[in-house]
Structure formats: C-alpha cells, structure tokens
Amino acid sequence: MNNQRRTVLKSGSGAALLGILASAGIITPGMALAEWNKAAFDAKSMADTLKALGAGTPTESKDVQVTGPDIAENGAVVPVGVTSTLPNVTMMAILIEKNPNALAASFTLPEGTEANVQTRVKMGQTSNVYALVKSGDKFFMATKEIKVTLGGCGG
Amino acid sequence: MRLNLTCRLVGAALLALATGHALAQDAKVADELAKYREALADGNPADLLEVRGEGLWQEKRGPKNASLEQCDFGLGPGKLEGAYAQLPRYFKDTGRVMDVESRLVHCMMTLQGFTFEQATKNWYSKPGTESDIEALVTFIGAKSNGVKINVPATHPEEAKMAKMGEYIFYRRSGPQDFSCAICHGQDGKRIRLQELGNLTTQAGAGEAMKTWPSYRVSQGTVWTMQRRLIDCMRQARWPEPKYLSDSVIALETFLQKTASGTVMATPGIKR
C-alpha cells in the first residue's frame, strides 16, 4: 500500500514536467469532442436540462444505474457514478434535481470505453440523483435518492 | 392477570419489532457511510498537496535562496522518514518543545531567511490561496506513514508540556460549557454520524492522531494538526489560540504521548 503510493507519487513528479512542457506550448491539450453545452449547464430544472441535452423524455430503465453510497457524510463531496448494460452507449450524464443547476457532468464515450464512469459532486441537500444514458439514438434514465447529512459541530 | 400478561407479551414483541426496525435502519446507515468513506479513500486529493509539498521541500526559496532539505526535525538534518511520528519534542537549539509546524517555520526562517510573518502568512489555505505549509506538512507527514507514533515525553520540558496539555484537555469554559473531554473523554460515542475517539486512551488517541494531516472534504484542503486543534476551540465557541502557540503544542504533546505506539496512516481523508 505504502510502496504503491510512493510509486504513484513518483510518476506524479514526472507529470509535473509534462505540465511545464504543456504550458510552454510544446504539447497542446487534446481537443474537446464538442463545445461545452452552456444551455444545458445553465438550465435550472430537470425538464429544461433534458431539453437542452436533446434528451426529451427519457425512458426509465433497469439497465441504467446510479452508483455510489446512498448517504453522504458531507455534501461538498458526494461520490456518484453512472453505469449501464445497454448497447452502444455514447453519452452519459449526472443530474441532481435539487441543485441550483441540475446538470453536474456529462460524458462522451467513444467506442471501446465502458459505460461506467465515476466522479464526485456537490449537493446542497438531500436529493434525487439521475443517471442519463444515450444508447443508440434513444435516451434512458435511472434515479436514486442520496441523503446529505449534517455534521455535529455546526460548521 | 392473564390479559395483563398477554398485553405485556404483545407489548414486548412490538417493542422488539420497533427496536429491530430501528437497528436495521441504523445498520443500513452505517453500511452506506462505510461505502462513502471507502469511495473517498480511493483517490485522496491530499496526494496532490503531497506532490506540491515535495517540490517546495526541494525548491531554493527565500532571501537566502536555500531549500529546506537541511531542516532538522529531531532525527538529524534532512531526515524525514519517521520524523513526524516523534513530534512534538524538545529542541536544544531553540530551548523549546516544538511540533512539526513550529519546527518547519523555524527552518523557513533560519535556512531560507523568511520572517515569521512571511513564513506563516498563509499557514492555512483559503479558496484561491494555496498554503505552502499545508503542502509541506502533508509531504512531511506522509514520510512517517507506517511508522509508530513515538512521543514518550521523557525530557522534563516534554513531560511538562504533556501535563499542561492534559490541563487544557479538561478545561471547561464558554457558552456551551465545553472542554475537549466532553466529546472525546468516553468510548464508543459519536456526534451526529461521526465517531468520536476517546482521546484519553491509547486506542482512541491513536485512531485520531494517526491519520493527520488529513484532507477535509468539507473544507476542500488538508488540515494540519494545528488547524485541527485551533478549529476545535473555534467549534467550542472560544476565541482562536494563535498559530503555533504553546497551548496547541501542549495539546499535541498530550495526544501524541497518549497515542504512542500507533502506526501512522497519513494523509487521511475525512468529512
């Protein structure tokens, strides 16, 4: 465990060098696959967000899952993921109903990348969290409630 | 009489059912909480600070354009392996009991030529303002990973500091009548969902001390032990003691002495 950590950190220092190369313009950052979807990230409600993503009314599916624990000890960091067993998944997104803007993150999956992505999000309060998946040209969705709990000392 | 008995039996059964349900709910909460903590542990952002700390350790900085690599934390100049685990300790050259942070600041002043104000200006980070001390302490702390905490406090000055730390630990005051002991003087308690170590026992103090410095997800940064203890006092609704003040070092000495023998596992990650 200890050793493994060290190795990782060593390779991290190597990465620092690459960062310098990047900032010097020797290596250019990879091009994004699409322009950042401002309309979708600015949308407030679930419905408006889905519309901006072109997802219309997604079908609820058992083949889509919101992964991660049901309880967050702190809303600043909530581990959430999306997985799906549907074929030809090209896009996935995480939506949090009660956040000021529902859309937290979206992912574009080229062929060969598994429909299984995890990240960490902020949640202002206990809320339903939605996983949106595009399979072929259809959209599917799953949901679960994640409870955000308070700490004891009063912040 | 018979009716009474039946009633009681039914009552007991109902109570058992209710308790059973409550227990099941508590067990589920505990389960999900464990999953939450596990998910955070795999990918601790403290590692980002550790890398930055390593860079700062080696970088020539300050008016004297020197690195910190000759800093002596008690095991000899530049010897970092296990250094954190044996602090605080008495240093002959300053005639004081010092913790990792006061010693680090001492080195930034003596080796690199920074003033105290320059060295401690950003002793903790704010959003948008990084703290070199947080990064350096994360790096130095990790060099004691796997090492046993060893603060026997045998030097008379260390023994005195530990005793004074004990005094502060039990000292009640403020609008909530708090002392450290209120929350951290018993086994098996929790505040909301957070387990509270009994810091008067080796097991409890060890469990608490071994993971610091630790990434606080609520704060989005690593907290050093100074920050941790100063914030405990803030949470007790007291004024904040000064950074590196003897009160904080005394508490650290008391806690590290109690925790001695516990294997360090830092940086940790907490709510």
Add this chain to the structure above:
Amino acid sequence: MAANPMKIRASNKDGVTEVKVLISHEMETGQRKDASGAIVPAWFITELTAKHNDRVVLGAEFGTAVSKNPYLAFRFKGGAKGDKVTVSWKDNKGETRTDEAAIA
C-alpha cells in the same frame, strides 16, 4: 496561480484499462460569498479529454457541481503496460493543463 499537476493512475487487467484521475482545481461555484459579502466569481473546469496514445477514450463536460479537486474514474478496452494515458482539461478562464501517466 499556476495549475498543479494531476495525479493519474492507469492499470490494465484482462484487457481493460482502468483510469483514475485527481485534478487540482478550485471548482468555485459562483454562488459563494467572500468575507466582505461579495460573490466569488465562478471558476471551474468545463471540459476534459482523456487519450490512450493518440486515441480519445473519454470526453467530459463539467458544471460547477463537480467537487473541488475533481475525481474521475473510467474504463476502456485495450491498452498495454507502458502505454501512455494523457488527460487534458480546460477551465472557464481558459486555463489548461495536460498530464500523462504510463499504464501499469
């Protein structure tokens, strides 16, 4: 403030490469107030791209709800020990950073 390096872990098992990325970034929501009561402007990563050698294996778009010091984990088919995994991000201020790691 110059961006700090990412921490990228990539490991291959049974023909599938798992990538875990930690990024140093403030991810300021644009809704928080500072001590003087003024709104702190939003500052967050908007786009991220991950490549295996020269092939894109993941594109991501973030909003302000992604946590400070973002974490990302995903899996793709293929990849061999020693291959390069490169991750690049761009934030709403136009700052970018690229780091790489070898698959273990």
Add this chain to the structure above:
Amino acid sequence: MKLKFALFGALTATIASAALAQSSEPPGGKYAKEAEQMFRNSFREDNPKYWMRRLDQDETMKLCSQYRDNPPRKIGARIEQMNRESIRYPVDGKLIGDWKEGEKLAAVGTGGHIGFIQPDPAGRVRGGNCYACHQLAKAEVAYGTIGPSLQHFGKLRGNSEEIVKYTYDKIYNSNAFTACTNMPRFGLHNWLTPEQITHIVAFLVDPESPVNKD
C-alpha cells in the same frame, strides 16, 4: 442476601478507589497554574474583550475541570444546588411552546462562532443542536450518541406538569440535575431564550411532534 450485599459493597468500594486513584490528581498536576497562564497567553492581543470573556470559568466549570467531570458526591450536590437557583422562566409562565419551532432548533448547529478564521456571519441562526448528541425524530438518521436517545420522549413519560417542568429545567440548566454533565446549560448562558426552550420542550413532549408520533 447479606453476603451478596457485602460483596457488592466491597466491589463498589474497589471500583471507586481505583477510579479515585486514577483521577485524584487534578488535570495538569503541579503545572495546573502555569498551564492556565500559558493558555491565557495563547490568544491574540487584538481579540475583543467580550470574546476573551468566553474563556472565563464560573465555579461550576472550575470544579468540573478540576474533577475531570466526576466530582465527589458532596461537591456534586453543591454544584447542582447552585445551578438549580439559576433557572428562570418565561414571563407568561407557559412552558410548552410550538413543537415545529422546536424541531428546527433541534437540528440547527450553527451560530456563536467567533474568531478571525471562520466566524459566523452576523445574524446566523443559533440552534440547540440537539441531534449532535441525541436521537429524536425517527426520520433523522444522522443523530449523535453522546447523550441518551430521546425518541418517544413524551410517549414514554407523558406530559404531566412535572415532566414538562423537568424538561424545561434540564434544558435551561442541565447541571441542576447532574453535576458536570456533558450537556450545555442553554438557558444559563442565554444560548437559547426561555421562549426557545419552551419550543424544544414542545418538540419533546407534544404527542403530535415527530419525536412521539413516528
């Protein structure tokens, strides 16, 4: 029977003397005085006086610290007497307020923070933070265990005048009943107003409150 009694007595005596030996010395030992001075000198000069006053100890605090919150019976009795005398009641004499207000106060843990690093913004609500230490309504799963569970408080005890008064008094000044308890003296310190305390009393005893209903 007699033997049992004798054994029990001997056992308690042993436990008591062991506990006594362990904690007979006040914290800090011979350095206690110096430690107090050091502690007082650890704060910034520019701290406002009313902040620094929060470090002052009344007699209860001093005695509890000295005895590690486990005072001998006689001193404990004195502390309890002293604190009983401090209890004040709302002007209208009504001890049961609005349980819905009490429910909010029980959950709020903010307020009262001072200092230069993370003080509370002006006007931040100050609550009772009951859930930090107690289980109350069933729906709230994030409860602490420093204090006993208070779920079904009223259901189990009823809401007789006696119970209501006890509940009010306990919240106002916990040390009136148990010397050196972990529970803050909410009324004594004006942390909660008498009216706010009546709301929390209602949250605990009202049959309609989620503490008792669920």
